Amino acid sequence: MIRIANGQGFWGDWLEAPVRLVEQGPIDYLCLDYLAEITMSILQKQKLENPELGYARDFPPLIGRIAKQIRERGVTVIANAGGVNPAACAREVKRLAPELKVAVVHGDNLYPQLDDLLARGLPLKNMDTGEGLATVRDRVLSANAYIGAFPLVEALATGAQVIIAGRCTDTALTLAPMVHRFGWREDDYHLLAAGTIAGHIIECGAQATGGNCQVDWQTIPDFANIGYPIVEAEPDGSFTVTKHPGTGGRVSADVVKEQLLYELGDPRNYITPDCVADFTTIQLKDSGPNRVRVSGIEGRPRTPYLKVSLSYHWGYKAIGSLVYSWPEAYGKARLAERIVRERLSQLGLTFDEIWSEILGFNACHGPAALPFPDVPEVQLRIGVRGASKKDVDRFTRELIPLVLSGPPTATGFGDGRPPVREVVAYWPALVPREEIRTSVEVFQ
């Protein structure tokens, strides 16, 4: 049995979680997931400004902080912290923790060879819209293939204590140590599916241990000290989800079921670079306090393609707000919205969308929101999105004047004009698997 923990569900997750995972009990592998779909484009921009950046900057200081425990407790760290510059990330880790052996997985970054791929007739069509990439080629900011567990396994085989990847799948971080330690092969697709689903359960950190859970949330103990998830994996593909004793949160069948359904598409076809996992084969049950046993998982062979995540400059957006108080807060907010829309129209500005919603009324649930009485206050939140930065900027001047010139009791404008933000959009595509060649570089 091996213990695999996840200490970071996204870049920005709780900084103490991975430290506590290595301090508060035994684990063999510590997985850290840093990359959301849009993160790569931010990192690409940082690298263009400074060739030594472009990775998750939280990661090297974390490794510096837990280097002693990694060494003494024999923990191996596997992270997709490398972003678009895993080698620079590794150099910074070595600077802060020179005694650790670090391995980097290269090969996911397709940005440098994008024109070559297009020239050879790969259209990199948008999986959602079917459009060819040529329409946005000059605005592409990043292009990375999702790599699976096997390139990470190659890195684990070097005996490195810290494995740094770029754009690998979240589930590969958890599956890789199982493949490495149990000797699973590329055609063991039931086993690969089991490890993939274990990865899906823990990839969002504390969402598998009671965070964001709707079942009896009022009684979930000690959120402040919530334990992050640990998978106790067996060579036959079965596993137990748990957390360190004495930590907060809850691991139960209900909690794990909610996480299984999180961001799930077709449950029979959960496609990864390693296999196609079938969520309708999962058997799970409570097997002790804060322990859930998972077994029976089946899968099918991997597809001939890898998914590529591209990002491109779309345009600009800005969102501002005003607060209106009782009485008739809602009516005042709606009147203010009509005034803003009329003024934007008079100015002849062009937007792709003008969206308004009223916090305290229907912003989250829209048409499904409850009818409500005359509430103490609401927040009018109004935003625009468009290709013209100038038009979006002009919009940002149209809210604050209403404090003096619109319906009464407006407040909440203390932050001034809302900022204009660049919109970087996401473009998912497929490439034949053989286009991606990965390699491992060891930093002694």
Place this chain on the structure above:
Amino acid sequence: MKIHLSEIAHARSGDKGDMANIGVIAFAPKHFPVLVREVTAERVKSYFGNFVKGEVERFELPNLGALNFLLHESLGGGGTLSLRIDAQGKTMSAALLRMEIEVAEGEL
């Protein structure tokens, strides 16, 4: 009689681009057939009204006593494009749990 879905199920929602997914999970195995009968893709689409511009697909996971709904074009463009406060659909699960369903007394 009419009850809120929250009396027999819990849920979690999330996003994939401009598509929200809502997983609805029966508290007990005997409630799963009620979910299958009452919480149809058509009902979910009309419940969220103009929030859902595309289709609603439904998948069954009897092994978990769960249904998974995919709400296409339901997040105002999704990801970074969306102007909505809940651009990732994280609260849509709670909204769905307030939906009223029809059950016989013996089904509870």
